[in-house]
Amino acid sequence: MSSIQLISINPDSKDLYGHWMSYDWCLHEQARKMGVDFVSLVNKCAGANFEHADYKWRPTFTHNTWWTIGDHLDADSAHRLRQFERECEDALMAVCNSNPVVSKVAFFYTGSLVHALALHELACRYPYINFCVNAFWTSVGDVDGSGRIEYWKDFLDWSVNTKNFAIFAISHKLKGLIRQVSGVDLLVLPHPSISFNDAEFSELRLERGISRKVGKRTTIAIPIGMTDEKGFTRELPKLACILRAQHPDADIVIRATVTDGIVESAEKRWIIERLRQWARIEDGVFTRKNFVDFLGQADVAILPYRRQSWRYRTSGLAVDLMYLGVPLVCYSGTWISDLVGQCGSGVSVRKEGAKHLASATNEILLNLDQYRAASHAAGERYFSTNNWNALVESIIGSTLVNRSADESQRSAMVPGIVTGGFWDRLYNGSAGVQDSEK
Numbered sequence: 001m002s003s004i005q006l007i008s009i010n011p012d013s014k015d016l017y018g019h020w021m022s023y024d025w026c027l028h029e030q031a032r033k034m035g036v037d038f039v040s041l042v043n044k045c046a047g048a049n050f051e052h053a054d055y056k057w058r059p060t061f062t063h064n065t066w067w068t069i070g071d072h073l074d075a076d077s078a079h080r081l082r083q084f085e086r087e088c089e090d091a092l093m094a095v096c097n098s099n100p101v102v103s104k105v106a107f108f109y110t111g112s113l114v115h116a117l118a119l120h121e122l123a124c125r126y127p128y129i130n131f132c133v134n135a136f137w138t139s140v141g142d143v144d145g146s147g148r149i150e151y152w153k154d155f156l157d158w159s160v161n162t163k164n165f166a167i168f169a170i171s172h173k174l175k176g177l178i179r180q181v182s183g184v185d186l187l188v189l190p191h192p193s194i195s196f197n198d199a200e201f202s203e204l205r206l207e208r209g210i211s212r213k214v215g216k217r218t219t220i221a222i223p224i225g226m227t228d229e230k231g232f233t234r235e236l237p238k239l240a241c242i243l244r245a246q247h248p249d250a251d252i253v254i255r256a257t258v259t260d261g262i263v264e265s266a267e268k269r270w271i272i273e274r275l276r277q278w279a280r281i282e283d284g285v286f287t288r289k290n291f292v293d294f295l296g297q298a299d300v301a302i303l304p305y306r307r308q309s310w311r312y313r314t315s316g317l318a319v320d321l322m323y324l325g326v327p328l329v330c331y332s333g334t335w336i337s338d339l340v341g342q343c344g345s346g347v348s349v350r351k352e353g354a355k356h357l358a359s360a361t362n363e364i365l366l367n368l369d370q371y372r373a374a375s376h377a378a379g380e381r382y383f384s385t386n387n388w389n390a391l392v393e394s395i396i397g398s399t400l401v402n403r404s405a406d407e408s409q410r411s412a413m414v415p416g417i418v419t420g421g422f423w424d425r426l427y428n429g430s431a432g433v434q435d436s437e438k
Helices: 020-033 075-098 113-125 153-159 172-182 198-207 235-246 266-275 288-296 316-323 335-343 354-366 368-385 388-399 417-428 431-436
Strands: 004-010 037-043 057-061 103-108 129-135 165-169 219-222 251-255 280-282 300-303 328-331 346-349
Touching: 004 020, 004 075, 004 388, 020 037, 020 388, 037 075, 057 075, 075 103, 075 113, 103 113, 103 388, 113 129, 113 153, 113 165, 129 388, 153 165, 153 172, 165 172, 219 235, 235 251, 235 266, 235 354, 288 316, 300 316, 300 354, 316 328, 316 335, 316 368, 328 335, 328 354, 335 346, 335 368, 346 354, 354 368
Parallel strands: 004 037, 004 103, 037 057, 103 129, 129 165, 219 251, 219 300, 251 280, 300 328, 328 346
Antiparallel strands: none
């Protein structure tokens, strides 16, 4: 029996949409290879996609995590947070009782400082469980102008003194901002590709070549979701129109995933109809393999992610494309542009707008072999420190205190005095929250 159990807290994992389930699956595979027992706490809506002989999962959470993108807790979000805490506690106790291994590590990939507050409470109650929270959603939105880090400064300062609890910054940029504002120096976890486990990356090395296939039709991919922050705006049809005029024989393909065949927004429907005049639309939900095949067909990819939303936020898609040797066009001032700038695997655009993105795309296509070679080399360097083995080792090593999970410790209830004080301030410190509850 393994002496370590890794418990993934993943309220967003319920189907093949997004990358939540893929992340959990890669984490599970690597943990198993390292002899670490693994179980995932997933959304209550999780269905047959999770049925696998080697994959242990437990339907646990009512809500996903997206509501924590906001900077402050109001009455509704505070209620949801307490519900998240109760559901998480019940599931953790059931897991602990069913498999009393020596050390347990609960890891929350799509966490936030909001979630960290609830999990710090649990860390104080259950010192034999080690909690690791990745501040995923803390990097989203207007981080600079919102006062978000200032709001959580006291909690960050308090929480670092809890031995069985750790918060991680999603990127080195966010780490720097948090250190500047709060004085707290968080660690940054490795950020592996969710499309390739470590063995698959090694296989990819053997398959890929530097030169383009002779006679291959040029493929320009814009593999983004239908959100404004990812650039799915009225500027996108302008870009498709310019690219079609400049490359009349190219396959211009845009990913616009539609849930249940419905596009609810009239604005998004308008954009899609305009795009169909100049580009091919991929609107289905991909399996992991289908998605890799889709990305791998591209000669160049355009990720027009907005600076305000992606300054501190990482992109697994950018990593996948780099591994596949697909050069990138992106806007400067984003995490993606930092990645591209370090290795010359693409072009960062300073000015926003369709004509600037198209110009950068042409620059890459004129020097495609050079950019593809740079992407492959960058992928090798990135993988050396951002693989799944490194991630699991970092999670387990971050808070592991090797405390015995005997019954005396199971019954020990350590009051979350420090966290509790912060709870009181969040609940009662603003008139808005008080008024909403009257």
